[in-house]
Amino acid sequence: MKSIPAPVFLLCLLAVLISVPVVEAREPDSTLARRIAEHADTLMRGSSNSSTYRMTIVRPEWTRSITMDSWERGKKLSYMEVTDPPRDLGTAYLKRDGQMWTFLPNIERTVKIPPSMMMDSWMGSDLTNDDLLNESSLLDDYGHELVGADTLDGVAAWHVRLIPHEDAPVVWDRIEFWVRQGDFMLMRDEYFDEKGRKVRTMSYEEIKTMDGRRIPTRWVLEPHLKKEGNRTVLEILDVDFDVTIPDRYFTRQHLERSR
C-alpha cells in the first residue's frame, strides 16, 4: 500500500553495506577451520592406508574385542576383514560407491546393508553402519566455523564447529571438535542431535609415531543419553600410509573369495 519510508530503506542499505566487510572478515576464520578439518581428515587416512586395529566394545554385561585388518583408498573405497575372535573370523566389509556389503562366512553369503539398517550398530559397537559409510562426508556435507581458541586438559586447542549444509543427508545437528594448536592433532569430537543434546563423545588418546606420522592411536567413543557405561575403544595396532592396494581388493569377488 505504502512504499517503504526512505529512512528505513537507507538503514537497510547501510546494514547490508556494513555486513559485507564482516562476512569477509570471517572468511579467514572459516578457512582456518576448514584447513583444520582437512588436516584432521588426511592425517588419519593418507591417500591410502592399510592397518590392523582392535575394537573393544564395553557393555555393562560384557566386554569383547574384535581384531581387524583394513585397507582403505581415498574416501570411497575400503575393505575390512575380521581376524579375531574365531567366531567372527572371515567376516568382511566392503565399502564402495556409497554402499556397504558384508560377507557372512557361516552362511557364505554377501549381504548388502539396506538403508533401514544404516543407523544400526556396526558389529555391536557404538559406531553405526552410517558412521562407517559416511565418515568421508565430514568435509563435503558440513560448513566449518572456528569457534575460537580453547584449552582442553591443559592443552591449547582450536575449537571448530561443523554445521551441516541445508540439504546434506546427515544425522547430526552439529559436531564440535577440538584440535591441538600448532600441529592440529585431533583431541575430541562431540556430536549433537537436532534437539541440541550431546549424543556422543570421541576422545583421541595415546599419540604415537606410526609409519612416520604422529597420530592418536587410541580412540574412545562414549555414547551419552541413557547409555552410560557403554564404550567403544578403537586401538590402531599397526598402520602403513600411502601404500599401493590392488583394485581387486575393493570388489565383491574379493569379498566373496574362498577363504
Next chain:
Amino acid sequence: MILFKLAWRNNWRHRWRSGLTAAAVVFGLSITIWGFCFTEGSHEQIIRNSVESFTGHVQVHRKGFHDDPSLRKVFYPDSQFVPELEGGVPGLANYSFRISTFGLASVGETSFAAMIVGIQPEREQEFIHWDRKIEQGRYLHPGDINGALVGADLAENLGIGIGDTVIIVTQDYYGSLCGALRVVRGTVRSHARELDRGGLLISLASAREMLSMQGMANTAVVMATGSEQVPQLISELDNRLGAGGLEVIGWRRIMPDIVQAVELDNVFGILTNLILLLVIGFTVLNTFLMSVMERIREFGIMRSLGASPGRVVGLIVVEAALLVGLGFVLANIVGIGASVYNSVHPLDFSEMGGDELSKFYGMDPRIYTRLTWQTLVYPNLFVAVVILLALIYPAWRAARISPAEAVSRRH
C-alpha cells in the same frame, strides 16, 4: 386383587394395541440381549484369538524389555525362572520360552523384514496349537535345528515353498551381523497379521545358536488356566519373579491396541442399543398415553366412586406391568434361546466377505455368542428403566384428573 382383574380386562379391551406393545418389548429386549451376547462373544474371541495365536495370557521379560525392547535384555530361564516356580503356581496352566528379534528374511535378491522368533516346539504346541495354524507343510519336529516356519504371506512375498532355503540376517546378542540358512518346513496362517506377514519361526535352540545366546531367552509366554485367573496369576508371578529383575505383564498391556478396539466397540454397541431402547420407550409411552387419554371419563367415574388418585395410577402401573412383564418373559426366552443357540452354532460371516475381513483383522469369520450374567442383566435393567421413564407422564396425567370435569366431558 380387583386392580389385577381390572388391569387384565383393560389390556384385553385393546388386544391389538396391547399385543403390539408386548411385541415391541419382546423384539427390542431380545435383540438387545442377543446383541450383548454377540458383542461379548466376538470380543472374547478377538482376545482369545490373539492370546492363543501368539502372545499368551501373560509374558515375562527382563525388567525394561517391554518398554524398550533390545536383544541384550535377556534372562536365564534355568536359573531365573524355572526354580522360582517350584511348588506350582495357582492359575498357571503352561509356559514356554522364546527369543524374539527382528531381521531380514531373504531369498536371492528379495528381502523382507521379518520377526524372528525362536520357540520351544514341543512346549508351545500344548497351548499355542501351532499345528492348527499350518497352511502348508508341517510343524517343527522337536530338535529340528535347521527348520523354519514362515508366515504364509511372507512366504508368498519371498516366493518360497516347503523345502526351500531362506536366509536370515540379523544382529546377534553382541550386535554383530549374523546370518543363518533355514529350510522351510511349513507356512503359518494364524489370523494374526504380523505373524502371517512377517513371522519366521525357528526352534529356540536354533535361535540361541544363531544369536550367540546360549541359555538365554527374552520372553516367557505363560498361559493361565482361564482368562479370569490372569490378574491373580500376574501378581503371583510378580511376587516370585519380580525380585529377580523380571517383569510380568498381562495381555492387556501386551496388546493395548486390541483392548482399545474392544472398548471402542463397546461404546458403539451401547449407542446402537440406546437408539433401540428409545424406540421401545416411545412405543410404550404412546400406548399408555393413548390408553389414559381415551379413558379420562372412565378414570373420572372411578374417582367419583371413591378411588383415590393413587389407585388410578396403581391401575395403570399394573396394566403396564402385566403387559411389559409378559414381554420381558418372552423376550428373555427368545433372547437367551437365540444366544445359546449361537454359542453352539456360530454365525458364519465367511460367505459375506468375512474371509477378507478376517484376514485383515485377524479374526475367525465364525462368531460365537457368549451368555454371561452381564449380557443378561444389563439389557433387562436398561429396558426396565426406559419403560419406567415412559410410564411417568401417562401416570402423572391420570392422577391429575379431576372427577367432575372428567365425567362431564364429552368425546
